[in-house]
Amino acid sequence: MTHSEDQHRFLRSALKAGLRLQQRAGNGGAGSESSPRSEGVAVLQRIKASLQKHNRRRQIP
Amino acid sequence: MIDISKAWLGAVPWESVLTLNQTLCQAQKAEYATNAKTFASVGTRWQNAVPRTSSLVETLDLIRECREALPFALNNGNTFAAIAKTLVDDWLKSLAPIEAQIVRTTVCHYVAGQVGRKELLQVLQHLGPACKQPAPATVKSTPAPVGQVQAQGAV
Numbered sequence: 232m233t234h235s236e237d238q239h240r241f242l243r244s245a246l247k248a249g250l251r252l253q254q255r256a257g258n259g260g261a262g263s264e265s266s267p268r269s270e271g272v273a274v275l276q277r278i279k280a281s282l283q284k285h286n287r288r289r290q291i292p
Numbered sequence: 293m294i295d296i297s298k299a300w301l302g303a304v305p306w307e308s309v310l311t312l313n314q315t316l317c318q319a320q321k322a323e324y325a326t327n328a329k330t331f332a333s334v335g336t337r338w339q340n341a342v343p344r345t346s347s348l349v350e351t352l353d354l355i356r357e358c359r360e361a362l363p364f365a366l367n368n369g370n371t372f373a374a375i376a377k378t379l380v381d382d383w384l385k386s387l388a389p390i391e392a393q394i395v396r397t398t399v400c401h402y403v404a405g406q407v408g409r410k411e412l413l414q415v416l417q418h419l420g421p422a423c424k425q426p427a428p429a430t431v432k433s434t435p436a437p438v439g440q441v442q443a444q445g446a447v
Contacts, residue, residue: 237303241378242311249316249374274401278394282418
């Protein structure tokens with residue numbers, strides 16, 4: 232794959248990702264300029280819960 | 293993944309960042325505009341970083357700093373978060389969907405300034421070792437010659 236093809240492939244994927252972020256919650260998603268702090272906290276809490284679940288699963292032989 | 297040093301922005305020249313922001317503005321039916329105070333310096337900084345080899349966290353730091361400098365009038369968060377998300381996407385295919393989502397969300401929120409460096413490092417250190425290096429997109433599978441063991445992917 233050439234350098235230019237890499238760039239096009241990346242740009243296409245990034246465009247899709249950007250549009251999805253834009254659509255999410257009417258621009259209240261991760262990428263928006265004025266996302267409330269509480270959303271970040273909620274995401275962290277979800278991540279923490281998921282990691283705890285992951286760790287519990289690992290401990291089971 | 294967290295320790296891998298490479299030119300992470302090799303496929304993302306500054307022109308791609310501009311195109312991405314322009315498209316996002318277009319999608320919102322908003323006028324594309326730049327911030328005269330920071331646009332040039334962020335562009336130079338980004339372009340200098342394109343060929344440079346660095347770790348993923350250093351690259352994410354750079355993307356976050358560029359987002360904080362607000363080089364565009366609109367969609368700074370969406371633009372830079374989309375780039376960060378796309379950077380790690382290939383590397384997350386070997387993770388379980390929920391774990392991949394955790395990394396993706398954390399990376400996006402780090403760039404958007406909603407998650408701190410400590411949380412980013414914790415998530416990457418916890419889930420990063422499970423990520424395997426993605427195979428190049430153009431590699432075609434060819435049958436292994438008889439008597440030869442086929443590689444089972446990089447670890």
